[in-house]
Amino acid sequence: xxxxxxxxxxxxxxxxxxxxxxxxxxxxxxxxxxxxxxxxxxxxxxxxxxxxxxxxxxxxxxxxxxxxxxxxxxxxx
Numbered sequence: 001x002x003x004x005x006x007x008x009x010x011x012x013x014x015x016x017x018x019x020x021x022x023x024x025x026x027x028x029x030x031x032x033x034x035x036x037x038x039x040x041x042x043x044x045x046x047x048x049x050x051x052x053x054x055x056x057x058x059x060x061x062x063x064x065x066x067x068x069x070x071x072x073x074x075x076x077x
Contacts, residue, residue, distance in 0.1 A: 002071065004067065009028055011026065011027045012026050014071070022037050023037060023038075024072075028053050032049070033049055034046070041065060
């Protein structure tokens with residue numbers, strides 16, 4: 001489960017058996033969300049995160065989209 005980066009308590013990561021489209025998992029507290037990032041950053045699913053936490057996670061995913069895609073290709077292609 002490679003961690004891509006951590007910021008403000010949010011941990012962005014992949015599972016080792018991921019599949020396309022390019023996406024990233026993010027955990028914060030007891031919640032988790034998945035954002036697709038291949039074309040644009042878009043929430044795919046979430047559980048246990050409040051709206052403001054999802055908003056912050058989406059902003060961080062957008063700011064780090066290039067890094068997320070680079071790490072996807074390093075670990076999963």
